[in-house]
Amino acid sequence: MTETRTITISNRGGATYQVDARRPLLDTLREQDVDLPYGCKYGGCITCAAKLTAGDVDQRRQVALNNRQINNGYVLLCVARAVTDITLEIGVESHDKLYRNPFLDPLEPHELKADIATPKEA
């Protein structure tokens, strides 16, 4: 039996969708006619980034987000699966904290991508 999760999209009037918990959210939401941006479709490019505001996802396969973006709630829908029922903001309206000028706003060592980040000093 397929396990389903309820996805609420807060910046689309709180619309809700039932999705297969085992499949990437980009696929299951687009199949239900949610118009979503995407690029590489393997978790490498952040074009499909959305902001998770409630619940948990499994996005182990993503390789593009740095730890600051993850801490700000960004998830890559092309690889993320809903672990619980979740609430998302989608599209570029959700990207207010996705992009930064690296000369104005440097990352701390613990905010880098996972493969080069060092643990935050206590």
Added chain:
Amino acid sequence: MMDGACCGPGYASPAEAIKAPREKLLYTIAIYTGTGIQKPDYLATVDADPDSPTYSQVIHRLEMPGIGDELHHMGWNACSSCHDDSGMSRKYLLVPGVRSNNIHVIDTATDPRAPRLHKVIDGAEIKSKTNLSGPHTVHCLGSEIIISFLGDAQGEAPGGYLHLNKEFEIQGRWEETMGDIPFSYDFWYQPRHNVMVSSEWAAPNTFMPGFDLEEVGHLKYGRRLHIWDFEARKPVETMYLGEDGLIPLEVKFHHDPESSHGFCGAALSANVIHFWKSEAGKWEWEKIIDVENEPHPEWPIPVPGVMSAILVSMDDKYLYLNNWLHGDMRQYDISDPHNPVLTGQVWMGGLLGKAPEVNGVKVAGGPQMYQLSLDGKRLYVTTSLFSTWDNQFYPEIRTQGGVMLMIDCDVENGGMKINPDFIVDFGQEPNGPSRCHETRYPGGDCTSDIWL
């Protein structure tokens, strides 16, 4: 407009190319990927004929089949490298999607004003057959085509080279080996010296999400040039540029096929690197241009130029470079390639506030990609770099879109001037603001042709 009179595509020599008729159409890619507009990227045809009523306007838009490609650079199926082959013609433009991995083959000859899609080489098929992703530079060599890819199928460096035949069928990997090359990006070859030179950006998984400056220090970005034995398809020597050559991007040899002199723009160091083969047959390099970082009123650290492209005029006399974050385009006389002389400079956009508006249009972004007419007199410049990088440095480009400007270049005495009658404002596109990037001309241009 077709190529020169005889034989196959292109011209017998650079000198012949310079005498070709003036370009009347330009092909420029325009993107919606990363802009919030849910439309495909497209190839825009721009009218460059000053006698036409639609001069300086987009007159046709060929949409790609899907969204999210991020069209970027492109190249021809044939150039002057098969000038002697009457069975070939410069008919198809190959337009890769950096993010989707798809290669679009576009027929520009049947109706040059309204190019049509001929074939799509599916990105997933390229991954499964060759383990490559992140396509960038397209060059033909004779009737065959090679395309540099920056990553493997998982987006990790160093990628490699896709080999296509003239029917655009996947032949596999072009290179025998990548040796110990850590990253890929651009390449140019000079057959009479049996050499190819390749440069280094970063892995797709590093640069596609945007620019984390901190990753430069973690050696996630390139700082080397690679010399290849072109016939053996193997890298044979590395030039370690170090701090002088951080993020070495565009590579251009002299157009003169006898010359071994070439140049590379190191984007983050904002330096031009000159390389050549010495009389003893040894490859040498030196830094010949160093653009200083500029102070910015609101930044704690000075702004680097970000020299994302360079271009050499068909007569090998002038080198053009851009500083995307500063906002200037420069012209150097490189008659003596060891001692360039600054002969022209103009400003458009940029972060230093020198030219926020040009020809009545607010410029979002800075000078970024450019293409020079074969006679060297008209330089067409666009302002978008890459969707995620644009979004970091010039967020206003989302609502303003990119622009294309034309610079009049004085080929006799040196000098540059922005043409007051030409501007294509991609902020006014029918589906909303798009961003223009690389440009090619139907009859060939200064970044397409190589002579065997």
